[in-house]
Amino acid sequence: MFIPEWYSTGKVSSPSRDRAHRTTVRRRPPRTRAVRPTWDTLYGYGAIGNLRTAALVSRTGSIDWACLPRFADPSVFGRLLDPRTGGFHQVEPVGYRETTQRYIPATNVLRTHFVFDDARQLTLIDFMPVSPQPDTIADPRIVRVISCAGGTVQVRITAEPRFDYGRSPAPRWAGAGTGALRAGAGNRELSLFAPAPWAVEESRAVATLTLRAGESAVGELLWGTGASLPDPAGALRRTVQFWRGWVHRPDAPMHRAAHVWHDWVERSELLLKLLSDSESGAFVAAPTTSLPEWPGGPRNWDYRYVWVRDAAFAAQAFLVLGHLHEAREYVRWVLGCMPVAGARIPLRTLYDLSGDAPPPEEQLPHWSGYAGSQPVRIGNAAMDQLQLDIFGEVVGSAAMLARVDPEFIHAAWPRLRTLVELAGRLWTRRDSGIWESRSAPAHYTHSKLMCWVALERGAELADRFGEGSLARQFHREAEAIRAVILDRGFDTRLGGFVQGFDRRWPDASLLRVPMVGFLPYSDPRVAGTIRLVESKLSRGAFVYRYSSQRSLHGPEGSFLLCSFWLVECLARSGERARALRNFRELLKVAGPLRLFSEEYDPDRAVPLGNYPQAFTHIGLLRAALAIGADRPG
DSSP: OOOOGGGGGOOTTOGGGHHHHHTTSOOOOOOOOOOOOOTTSGGGEEEEEOSSOEEEEETTSEEEEEESSSTTSOEEEOTTTOTTTSOEEEEEETTOOEEEEEEOTTSSOEEEEEEOSSSOEEEEEEEOOOOSSGGGGSSOEEEEEEEEESSOEEEEEEEEOOTTTTTSOSOEEEOTTSSEEEEEETTEEEEEEOSSOOEEETTEEEEEEEEOTTOEEEEEEEESSOOOOSOHHHHHHHHHHHHHHHSOOTTSHHHHHOGGGHHHHHHHHHHHHHTBOTTTOOBOSOSOBOOOSSTTOSOOOBOOSEEHHHHHHHHHHHHHTTOHHHHHHHHHHHHHTOOOTTOSSSSOSEEOTTSSOOOOOEEOTTOOOGGGOOOOEESOGGGGSOOTHHHHHHHHHHHHHHTTOHHHHHHHHHHHHHHHHHHHHHTTSOBOTTTTOSSSOBOBHHHHHHHHHHHHHHHHHHHHTTOHHHHHHHHHHHHHHHHHHHHHSEETTTTEEOSBTTBOSOBGGGGHHHHTTSSOTTSHHHHHHHHHHHHHHEETTEEOSBOGGGOSSOOOOEEHHHHHHHHHHHHHTTOHHHHHHHHHHHHHTSOTTSOOOSEEETTTTEEESSSSOHHHHHHHHHHHHHHHHTSOO
16 A cells, blocks of 8 residues: 555644644634524625526616626626626616515526516516527627516616726717617627617616506617617517426425425526526636625635536536536536646646637726625636646546436546546646635645545545556555545544544535545544534534634634534434524525525625525535435335
């Protein structure tokens, strides 16, 4: 057995560092009931999309975030990150009292309802046309259907596009005085259609109309130049049919086990699909950038790219939901990203949707940031990090897929075998870990765990494809990693797995030890790890990734993915009542549209981080399945 040089430096359970450890690890705070967030936060936005990009629509009918024509392209509307120069497009009636938002059931079509003090009502339906035909999404279009009831309502449509993250000058206008207006800056153009003439006021255009009871009108935004839709009602009908025709099969494993949580599972499923790209088959982590992990803090990252890990999680969830096509296309995409032999990084941590490196990370100093949180960043420097866990995520996804589509994985086996071999060669290195630390690389226990997964699943695949000798070799290498993890990744004094071989403190990522099959849920070391996370990293149902004192970039909120991981671990360990209690507490802090951010501050009832976040919804899906699977009878 190969023993790396760093292995001989001593065991994690050495008591000599225990005093320092006790002074820095988060103490368990008292349990508190979940506090519902207020809707003037991020949870006041709904997301719409067309499988190439997405937009956020506020409860007041304002599109405050939209990058066109694709997820990671420069924003056209960015008021979410700067109220002065970000830009927006708003449909708002005069004199309304309050609003509510709901999705049309089983779709990503958003309905905003404006209520007045009298009998009048106005409904705004926002959607981006989408269908299986790719030509329908070649030029992204947002359609805004306005319907009036109960009396006469005056409606004001305001458009203030600010191209290239607000860095371009005020747009040049063409078509003022008509209902078809074009805004341009450089080679970027946006077509704006309204049911009334546009009046241009410097960087802003306004159209005002009056609707009587029973009347409807349509506004549109089209990237590039072109005509308005000849049949917007038909486009709405086809879009509704698309989403309802795609959403889960009732006999999928997830839905058989988690039918009690159907509405939550369905919304998470639709959100994950919304964050997918129909052309590449990949999934972005979120449609936004720089929404802070703490108000006013610097931890503001761009999530509009494809993280190999996050997308693998999504592919695995889709497979359990019965969506074989989405899982297959992810594996195809990620294997297509692998560079030629000898590349400095064998597989990047993240890519753009085309499978290329994202642009270099930079800051936008002219934008004030969400709630004044700076810097605002575009691009993500994590693309150059070594994160060893991604090998296990990819190979693990392929192994799941092989059980239902062995022919596809057999064809992909040569590249998958390369990934397994890389995990066997690289696992002894320090890396940046699942949480993408920007400090010096370290020997993260979770990274070694996922290298074990790559080799174990690689052995499973090799055996399936008739390569018994190779399967035995991979299994031996996996066992070597296993021995080191059990010796150096487990702290006998703390009674649980710890963040790193040279780091004597807990990390919520180690909840995955039983989830990936490294140890059974019944193992005392798993129970100890769950207790350690609960005692040191939890505030009631809310779990933090690691001790706050260990953060190098300021404070952050509880991490909702980890919170759902704890639910899953409790449920599968036989603690269903506690799991159910935590699960219900977490559901209470979703937005009214059942959408979640990345993090949450339970003290201030504030959602934090990029939104809506794929990671969180994947955790919810897994937790719902675990609770359902553990239901007696």
